[in-house]
Amino acid sequence: SQQGEEDPQALSIQEGENATMNCSYKTSINNLQWYRQNSGRGLVHLILIRSNEREKHSGRLRVTLDTSKKSSSLLITASRAADTASYFCATDNYGQNFVFGPGTRLSVLP
Amino acid sequence: DGGITQSPKYLFRKEGQNVTLSCEQNLNHDAMYWYRQDPGQGLRLIYYSQIVNDFQKGDIAEGYSVSREKKESFPLTVTSAQKNPTAFYLCASSIQGNGYTFGSGTRLTVV
Numbered sequence: 001s002q003q004g005e006e007d008p009q010a011l012s013i014q015e016g017e018n019a020t021m022n023c024s025y026k027t028s029i030n031n032l033q034w035y036r037q038n039s040g041r042g043l044v045h046l047i048l049i050r051s052n053e054r055e056k057h058s059g060r061l062r063v064t065l066d067t068s069k070k071s072s073s074l075l076i077t078a079s080r081a082a083d084t085a086s087y088f089c090a091t092d093n094y095g096q097n098f099v100f101g102p103g104t105r106l107s108v109l110p
Numbered sequence: 111d112g113g114i115t116q117s118p119k120y121l122f123r124k125e126g127q128n129v130t131l132s133c134e135q136n137l138n139h140d141a142m143y144w145y146r147q148d149p150g151q152g153l154r155l156i157y158y159s160q161i162v163n164d165f166q167k168g169d170i171a172e173g174y175s176v177s178r179e180k181k182e183s184f185p186l187t188v189t190s191a192q193k194n195p196t197a198f199y200l201c202a203s204s205i206q207g208n209g210y211t212f213g214s215g216t217r218l219t220v221v
Contacts, residue, residue, distance in 0.1 A: 013152070033209045040115075041213035042200055043153075088152065090210075097143060098210065102152035 004032070004089040004101035014109040019076040021104040024069075031090045032065060035072050037086045037103070046074075046087075079108045091110030113136045116201050116213035122221045123195060131186045131216045133201035140205065142184035144220075146170060147198045147215075153182065159184055186219065196220050 007086040008020045014044040023032065031050045043092055047063045049056045049072065054062045061077040086105050114135040121131045133142065141160050145153040152202030159178040173192025178184055184203075188195045197216050202210040 023205050031207075035210075035212075040198075040215070040217075042214045043202075043210070045209035045211065048209050097155055099155075100145075100153040105150075 001049070004062060004091045004099060006089055006101045006104040009102070010105045012109060013079055015081055015108055017079055019079050019083070019106055021074045021106070022043070023072045023074070023088050023101060025072075025089075025091045025093075026070065027093050030094050032072050032078060033090045033098065034061075034063060034072075034093070035088045035090060037088065039085075043088065053085075067105070068078050076106075079106075081093075081108050083109050084108045111144060114201060114203050114211050114213040116199075116216050118216060119214070121216055121218045124221060126187050127189045128187055129218065131184065131199055131218070133181055133213060134183045134184060135184075135203045136191075137203055137208045137213070139157060139203035139211070140181070141203060142178070143202045143204075144168075144174075144176065144184070144186045144195070145202065153200065156186065181194060181196070182185070 004023045004025045032049045034046045037043045047058050049063050049065045060077045065072045084105040088100050088103045090100045092098050117132045143158040144156040155169050155172050157176040159165035165176050165178050175187045196219050199217050200215050201213040204210045204219050
């Protein structure tokens with residue numbers, strides 16, 4: 001019952017560039033979240049955006065939500081090598097658990 | 111510091127053997143979850159529990175069992191009925207309306 005689907009599956013950029021990842025989903029949501037996972041580690045919660053919000057910022061992260069298009073984007077500005085990780089979106093569709101997409105693998109090259 | 115602890119970090123299972131993965135949290139979160147992650151893949155929900163002494167099956171519960179006798183603890187048993195158990199297992203907890211806090215994971219390998 002996969003809800004969110006990230007795009008692209010993989011992304012390689014140079015240090016200092018911006019990275020944009022997208023997430024599309026199918027049904028109405030209560031909120032949408034983005035997580036980061038470094039290789040072999042647990043996921044770390046980055047940002048939660050509620051269905052009545054359109055944009056949120058946290059440091060170098062900017063998340064947008066377009067409920068009419070059922071999509072969200074995560075922008076990482078001025079990327080660093082330490083940003084290399086997999087990024088997942090998760091949707092809370094008024095259920096009792098969140099549904100995760102397959103993730104975007106980001107590589108930031110020095 | 112509050113957090114969620116998974117143990118062991120690495121676990122090896124022989125064919126036909128049951129193994130139990132530990133998950134403990136001191137965040138006072140009501141809900142706890144177990145996910146399975148295969149290489150290069152997303153997370154698939156195994157079981158979740160919203161309250162003590164109650165839990166529900168997720169998308170891939172076959173071959174797994176859980177218990178929730180205490181708010182802080184949500185152990186996962188991988189039984190011999192799980193034919194392909196080699197994976198990375200992640201435990202998480204949450205308060206309703208907020209994001210998940212994840213443990214650092216247990217990597218299970220069948221030998």
